[in-house]
Amino acid sequence: MSKKILVIEDEKNLARFVSLELQHEGYQVTVISNGRTGLDVALDKDFDLVLLDLLLPEMDGFEITRRLQAEKTTYVMMMTARDSVMDIVAGLDRGADDYIIKPFAIEELLARVRAIFRRQDIESSKKPSSTMGDYQNLKLNSQNRSVVREGEEISLTKREFDLLSALVTNVNHVLTREDLLASVWKYDDSVETNVVDVYIRYLRGKIDVPGRESYIQTVRGMGYVVREH
Template identity: 50%
Template sequence: MNENILIVEDEIKIARFLELELNYEGYKAEKVHDGREALMKIKNNNYDLVLLDIMLPSLNGIEVLRRVRQFSDIPIIMLTAKDETMDKVAGLDMGANDYVTKPFEIEELLARIRALLKRNTQISNGKGKTENLNYGALHMDADMHIVTYNRDIIELTKKEFDLLHYLLLNKNRVLTREKILETVWGYDYLGDTNVVDVYIRYLRSKLDDRYNVKIIQTIRGVGYVVRDE
């Protein structure tokens, strides 16, 4: 195993508990208690995953996440004591891969860490990754992380990009909301699947509505599909 995990948590007891549990599971865990220190650690070290609390001194977790996403796609799980939808949406919108609300069961957190690391390894090995995907005038360069339509650059968040990539990669296959959540969000989502519908609306507003096309089709009661033109 030996994956390196950075714990960013200002509550000393929680940070120590996570460090001990992760070390016991075979990971190499390191902890910091400050947002700015965490940002420097991530810039200067090769971690496989980050556990990032939202409430931090110096820089809060959302700001740390925003800055990290400017230079790295490292898997990040947000830790928060707030069970509010806006905090979850903000984190996911900024590029978080998952979130866990405190207090949490350590078994659940470990399962999500394993799932996320497994998914990231598959992507690193080239599984599920295609450099160039096209749909009419829509072009996606997955390697450069760029989407264009008629050569116009489409600004997408990381989660919007990942969702569109998954849909294009599975062209002509109807994907259920549950399957989309499991793959794009990186874990078996146990809550409301409405988040998929929200992000589909985001994509449609930037593509379908803007260019008067119908790229993403809804299959009622099932999910979504991108079909050949």
């Protein structure tokens, strides 16, 4: 069965272009141009992915993502012309799984969509165990994608947990951005993106203790690593 995609975008020409390209790839596409209506449709029906503009009539993409992820686990990719780190982090904070900056090449959008669906297929084929293991004073739980530190539970998004898991299962091994894009995002296409750096920054904000060394170390010119202590 083909994947179902909801496009919430008020730029009619862009929405039509994206819809036609996605349909050409075999996806079932629904297009909505209003933010509030888009949220209602996303909550009422089951979609495999929501492609979401940020600046929409009646309700912006940030609020749509927050409300949608509070009730469902639908994957969300934001389409935005706002490329500041704070805007990107705000979207990730509300539960977005990926973002793409306008104007974008349709080939990049399709590559990101394929990567998300590969990730979904891999996740659905795996039966998670209750725990993944420990790293220092962090205990990882793969069922609810959470981390417990000294009795305090830290709730992570799907992507944040997968990123931390990739690092923890490769202790003392430096993972490049390309390694992480391949293992966490399943990108096997050449995609220019700083999404890894954004997620690392946000993950540190959740798991690190102020005043203490970060669990995740940056290796300049190479990538990221977690080390045994």
